[in-house]
Amino acid sequence: MTFSDLFKRNSRRTLLIEVNPYQILAAGFSRPEEGTVILDCAAEFDTDDDLGLRQWLDENFDKQKAWLPVICGVVAPEGILQRESILPRRLTDTQYLSNLVREQFKVEHPESWKLFSLNPVEGNPLPPEGTQRPALIVGLSYTDVHRSQQRLLDHRLLPYRLEMGILPLLGVISSVKTRRNDKRAIVVVNIEQDHTVAYIIGKEGVHTPAAVRHGFSSIVHAARKEFGLAHSTAVRDRLQQNDEELLLRGSRFVRAIGRDLKPLVDSYEMTTGQPVGEIYCAYLPPALSWISEPLAQVVGRAPFSLECKEWMPTVGLQVADGVPTFGQHWIGALSLLTDFPAAKPESMPSEDAVYQGPWHIDCRLSAQLPNNKLVRRRFLSTALIAALAASALMVTCWLLYVSHVLEADTVFWNQRIGESQNLFNDLNQTTRTLATRTAKLDNAYDLMGGPYRVSDLIINLGRTRPANMRIDSIEANEAGVAMRGGLREPSEQASRSLRKYVDDLRRDPAIGPIFATVALTSLQREDEADSLAFEITFKLKKAEQ
């Protein structure tokens, strides 16, 4: 893989698978560039060999991480592919086709069917306009579609297209005849188990005669008689032994089918006037491919032959080295990858569109499929989980870093504390000693500390004494101080002087702050006419409390 391959959406490998009445054909392919398909592996399985298919998928698509995209063709026994005359302008009525199918093909619940109308010549949808004209009515029941889808999903295969396999096969046969410039019609026969369906491709498109009542079981029945074998399994095994005896008796085995088929072909020739040249038996595996020639002989036509090796390059199909050559029975499967010439649409059909080009009708039930955005959803969820995981990783790194820093800082602090521990112990001892000594000093202060110095108080009282004042005594106890004396002044003046003196004492910075109150508590006239005896009381703050 190169770098540029990463940007090529179509380079992604896809599976091609066809489930026909005889086999499951599977091939892996990629589209490296527009219009080119490279098939790089292929395998064939029995219709019920799911285990083999799973193993082959595991071996060849192991690198696929998600759902494996698949383009699938199915041959449903109960599917409808009938040419019918319709009124195209009524196609706008959604019930028109349903009613038509109910009436013409006795389908009880047409609402449970996927129904389409195609141009029988070009294989594209009929425009809803115009008068009555022939159309191919294509129908597939939801039950068949669901069964086919579920089978694919069981193998983790996500259908990108689920087509009715016979349609692109008819398109391929038609385009090959056109390229060969063969004007004759061709009969495409699908031999089912109990009946045979024939499609006649002529110049007026695909005709769908009535089904032949004999199928592969009639061949088995005839072979049992011819070879005298008792068990049908033994007969089937004998039919796959492609020897000379089988080829010699082949026409007898297919006589029942050919006998009923020939009138249908003849009728077509007579009705349309167009000769039928060849007959092609679709889906027959290589071991049963001998049926084509005797059947063509019985019907009186030539067997149709198409070499895949020559045809594939004409439709852009390439086979990678190492892949065996594809046999003619692969035409049906490979037709699913074939783009048929048609007028280019204005816009390319979306992946979910029903019509994917001429002869390609997508019958998927999209609602029942896993979301086709699954890859994107898984990418987003993976991206989200990856982002969360990255965030968790960043948080882990951050927590580791923070823990480391804290541990380093803790070690640093412990180291510094250890270095200073002796000094700190010394300090603690000093502090304890200081506390003890301070308590002792406090004890001494409690015992000897006084609110004032007596000598200072007496000096200050003397300093503030007015000239006419006489102090007889100063007496102090724990509650305070009482000062008694006399003032030689007229009584009125004396009372003013004493009031002023008391105020001065209160304001005096050496006396006032010591006491809570300084008050004149006694004032009496003395024996002398102009003298008053007084008493001033100083209450200590502690005593006041």
Added chain:
Amino acid sequence: MNATLQNFLTFARRAPFLIFCIVALITFSIADYYLWQREREINVQHEEVRRNGEKMFSALSSHGRISTELQSVNDALKQIDDNLIAETDLAENIGYFYQMETLSRVHLTQLNQLSSQPVEDTAYKAIPFSMRATGTYPQLISFLRELESGPRQSRIMTFNFTRADAKSNALTLGLTVELLGSP
């Protein structure tokens, strides 16, 4: 094998990177929870150590001041302890006051040592004295100065400062004094 396990293994095989991311997310989430718890423990431990360290270094920064304070306190206590009196040493105690009487020239007319209050578990005790001194105003003030600033710690509990005679300068000072002594 269990079908659910089988489905899981199939899914894991198809989306190995997604499974790796989920496993990484779960692993890192568990690791984050464990580391977060551990980080909280380390943080608590770190806070405690840092707080202790800061407290230690803050205390160490005041080591010099505390040492100086202790020295000052020791000096003060030494001076106090050197001048304590003993209650039983009456002669020495009374003699202290007579020294002051001499220095201040007052006359102590009365001097008695009183009984002290019993004390428990204390470094010091107060030993009371009562005295009466007479003298002039300067002499008594000088006596008080000597008493208050003398080497022994004292406290004047009560005093009575009276004029002895209105016509003379003689004053009388009655005092109750406590001296600091050893218990």
